[in-house]
Amino acid sequence: MPKPWNRRGGNRAARETQILGWLFVIPSLIAVAALVLYPMAHGWWQSMNSGGFLFGEKPGYVGLRNYRDVINDPVSREAMAHTLWYVLLAVSLELVLGILVAVTLHRVFRGRGFVLAVLILPWALPSVVSGVLWKRVFDPDNGLLNSLLMQLHVINQPHVWLAAGRGPIVYITLVHVWGVLPLVSLIFLAGLQSIPDEVYSASAVDGAGPWRQFRHITLPLLRPSMAIALTVGTLLAISIFDEIYVLNGTALNTRSILIQVYNTTFAQADFAHGTALAFLLAAITAVLGALYAIALRRSTV
Amino acid sequence: MTSPGWRIAKLVAVLAIIVWSLGPILIGVSTSLSTQREVNAIPTRWVPHHPTLQAYHDLLGGTSNQRAGGTVTEAGTFTRSIYNSAILSAVSTSFILIFATMAAYAVGRLRFKLGGAVLALLVGTMIVPIFVVVVSLFKVLAEPPVGPSLIDTKGGLVLVFIATLTPLATWLLYTQVREMPTEPEEAALIDGCSRWKAFVRIVVPQMSSGIAAVAAIMMLSVWGEFLIPLLLTQTMNAKPVTVQITEYVGKYTTNYPILAAAGVLALIPPALLALALNKRITGMLAGSS
Numbered sequence: 001m002p003k004p005w006n007r008r009g010g011n012r013a014a015r016e017t018q019i020l021g022w023l024f025v026i027p028s029l030i031a032v033a034a035l036v037l038y039p040m041a042h043g044w045w046q047s048m049n050s051g052g053f054l055f056g057e058k059p060g061y062v063g064l065r066n067y068r069d070v071i072n073d074p075v076s077r078e079a080m081a082h083t084l085w086y087v088l089l090a091v092s093l094e095l096v097l098g099i100l101v102a103v104t105l106h107r108v109f110r111g112r113g114f115v116l117a118v119l120i121l122p123w124a125l126p127s128v129v130s131g132v133l134w135k136r137v138f139d140p141d142n143g144l145l146n147s148l149l150m151q152l153h154v155i156n157q158p159h160v161w162l163a164a165g166r167g168p169i170v171y172i173t174l175v176h177v178w179g180v181l182p183l184v185s186l187i188f189l190a191g192l193q194s195i196p197d198e199v200y201s202a203s204a205v206d207g208a209g210p211w212r213q214f215r216h217i218t219l220p221l222l223r224p225s226m227a228i229a230l231t232v233g234t235l236l237a238i239s240i241f242d243e244i245y246v247l248n249g250t251a252l253n254t255r256s257i258l259i260q261v262y263n264t265t266f267a268q269a270d271f272a273h274g275t276a277l278a279f280l281l282a283a284i285t286a287v288l289g290a291l292y293a294i295a296l297r298r299s300t301v
Numbered sequence: 302m303t304s305p306g307w308r309i310a311k312l313v314a315v316l317a318i319i320v321w322s323l324g325p326i327l328i329g330v331s332t333s334l335s336t337q338r339e340v341n342a343i344p345t346r347w348v349p350h351h352p353t354l355q356a357y358h359d360l361l362g363g364t365s366n367q368r369a370g371g372t373v374t375e376a377g378t379f380t381r382s383i384y385n386s387a388i389l390s391a392v393s394t395s396f397i398l399i400f401a402t403m404a405a406y407a408v409g410r411l412r413f414k415l416g417g418a419v420l421a422l423l424v425g426t427m428i429v430p431i432f433v434v435v436v437s438l439f440k441v442l443a444e445p446p447v448g449p450s451l452i453d454t455k456g457g458l459v460l461v462f463i464a465t466l467t468p469l470a471t472w473l474l475y476t477q478v479r480e481m482p483t484e485p486e487e488a489a490l491i492d493g494c495s496r497w498k499a500f501v502r503i504v505v506p507q508m509s510s511g512i513a514a515v516a517a518i519m520m521l522s523v524w525g526e527f528l529i530p531l532l533l534t535q536t537m538n539a540k541p542v543t544v545q546i547t548e549y550v551g552k553y554t555t556n557y558p559i560l561a562a563a564g565v566l567a568l569i570p571p572a573l574l575a576l577a578l579n580k581r582i583t584g585m586l587a588g589s590s
Contacts, residue, residue: 013496020496021413024403028467029419031400032426035464039437040429046437104314115315117579118322124575124582125568126525128543132564133325135550136332136340136557144328147345178325183586190587210307239430242527246547258432258528265436266532275436282433289428 047275066276076277078252079260082169083238083281086256089173090237091230094184098229099222101181102188103214123182131246134175138168138247168247168254175243180236184229191225192218227296234288238281257281326568332561333357340557356558360549360566374549379563381537382545387570388455389530389541390523393462397519398512400463401470406504408471409478410486411496420475427468432528434465439532453535461533462523470515473585477511478504514585517578521571542567 050062070076105115122130137144140163149155195218203213241258248254250263257277265274328347332340333356335349363376407413408420438461442451451457485507489499505512527543534540546567549560575582 013490016496017411018413020500021407021411021416024407024411025416025419027400028404028423028471031460031464031467032423035438035441035461036426036429036434039434039441042441043433043437100314101318104311104318109311109315111315113580115318116583117576118319120575120579120583121326121572122322124521124571126527126543126571128525128527128546129564129568130325132546132550132560133329133568135555135560137325137328139555139557142341142343142345144345144347147343151344178321182322186583186587193587235430239432241432242543245527245531246550249550261432261436262528262532271436271440275433278430278433278436282430285430286428 043275044279046271047279049272066272067280070273070277070280073273075252075255076257076260079255079257082255083240083257085166085169086173086176086240087234087237089170090177090180090240091233093173093177094181094233095226095229097177097181098184098188099219101185102192103218105185105189106192119185120182122178123180125179127176127179127242128246130175130179131243134171134178135247138171164253168251172240172243172247172254173237175247176237176240179243180233184233187229187232188222188225191222195221224296227292231289231292231296234292235285238285238288326572329561329564329568332557333565335558337556337558356556356562357566360559360562374559378537379542379545379566382540382542383566385455385537385539386524386541386543386567389458389462389539390520392455393459393466393523394516394519396459396463397467397470398516400467401474401515402505402508402512404467404471405474405478406500406508409475410483410504423468423471427472431465435529435532438529442533452533453539455539458530458533458539458541461529462526465529466519466522470519473515473518474508474511477508481507510581511585513578514581517574517582518585520574524571 047066048061048063050059050065101119105112105119125133140146141158143158146155146158149159150157199217199221200213203217208216239258240256241262244254244256244259250259250267255263258281261274261278261281264270264277331348334352334354335346336351336353336355339346339349339351360374360379361376363374363378404419404423408416408423439452442457442461445451451460481504486499486503489503490496494502524541525543526541530539530541530544531547534544542563546560546563549556549563
């Protein structure tokens with residue numbers, strides 16, 4: 001039996017709320033379903049099917065074979081090793097430098113507003129543009145870094161490490177960190193702001209100097225911020241693409257997993273193995289994300 | 302903390318932050334004002350001896366292959382890519398803000414059935430790495446259920462940006478809705494205002510500072526997008542500046558002045574936006590983490 005909604009007006013308002021609620025979320029839901037969830041399902045299906053006519057085989061369901069292929073593929077393996085380097089280097093640099101920046105900018109001083117405004121600029125720029133700005137610095141022939149080192153008589157001739165071996169991975173990471181550090185610094189700055197001043201003044205009464213305060217108060221209390229920074233830093237570094245593409249293209253010595261996905265899918269038109277590698281990367285990301293979430297919960301309890 | 306040693310250390314640290322942040326930008330400006338000859342000079346010139354706008358002239362007006370040293374530019378191409386980026390940023394951001402404001406209010410305030418599930422779904426999508434979507438997006442956009450292919454159109458890109466960025470915008474605004482006082486809206490409802498009117502007249506103005514910050518973050522995100530438009534555009538019909546700029550990177554030699562000029566022009570809009578709204582942006586980024 002329908003309730004007499006006109007008696008108190010409450011039911012009518014409640015129904016209006018229900019309808020409005022759904023009307024308000026439907027545009028977002030449709031967009032996400034059509035252009036995120038559906039392509040994802042499509043890609044998942046594709047990763048379980050053979051590459052088809054391009055490779056002279058019958059298209060059809062092959063289960064996890066594409067995944068096995070990419071795991072056994074030496075180039076993909078190399079890309080995974082490179083990605084591990086990118087993540088380890090980027091995250092450790094971001095954590096150390098981020099804490100240093102945050103500690104420097106924590107207390108109010110003259111010009112702090114200006115420094116904060118300048119600080120976020122690298123984050124606001126497209127990572128492609130970061131790559132463009134840094135490219136001349138690391139040019140292996142006549143780059144600014146080589147010239148500087150030669151003028152300082154650190155080296156006698158242009159150094160090839162900028163072009164070969166692990167060198168390019170290091171400087172591409174540096175360019176990546178340039179763009180991400182502002183975000184990580186802000187995370188630590190927010191963390192520092194949440195530590196009450198009384199903790200410091202109490203420990204000062206007990207005779208603790210700045211170093212001991214940093215070691216025994218700041219660092220432990222920053223652990224939740226560290227977990228967040230670690231997560232953000234890892235997610236951004238594990239999918240590194242733009243900086244590599246600009247600074248070294250799809251060259252083998254700096255290829256990350258995502259560059260390999262791009263190369264497999266679009267240069268070799270092998271959608272099946274490309275999507276398999278992409279989902280493999282997503283799985284790794286998800287596992288890391290879950291581990292960090294557990295670490296974050298531990299650090300806040 | 303105020304001993305002279307600490308103060309000097311702090312001063313050095315502050316200077317280091319400024320140099321680290323601005324250095325590459327200044328190098329870019331300096332390079333864009335050089336000629337190819339000055340870039341190749343030994344010893345290196347950090348600042349050109351004879352500053353010139355030639356690189357900008359070549360970039361915007363087009364140039365013969367020889368003078369630009371390996372980099373070919375065509376008149377109007379770069380300006381067209383800047384125009385595309387501006388349209389993409391403005392249109393995508395407008396739609397994202399409308400969708401996300403409504404969704405954030407709905408899941409944050411309206412007690413409607415399955416509201417929690419909707420929030421979980423949107424936040425879950427935020428975690429989906431874009432690269433598992435991007436490969437298949439090409440096929441989805443090439444053969445949409447209705448209408449012609451959306452590959453290489455600004456409309457197709459706008460749809461993709463809306464879908465991929467609305468969840469983040471919703472989350473950022475949701476955290477704000479939860480912290481806003483509810484009294485103004487309740488007072489309006491008691492006065493007989495409908496929920497829709499209360500939303501438009503009371504809640505949206507209350508959210509305005511958050512919306513401004515999210516608008517800036519979304520514009521910066523769309524302007525900086527690279528992988529998605531790299532895969533989904535082919536011609537100047539939709540190609541944004543981030544994709545166009547990589548075409549000035551030579552395979553063997555690069556004309557640094559032209560490349561740097563493109564970089565400087567591409568960074569001016571986001572830099573101005575970040576400087577103008579820096580307090581709101583830093584507040585939102587730090588607050589919602």
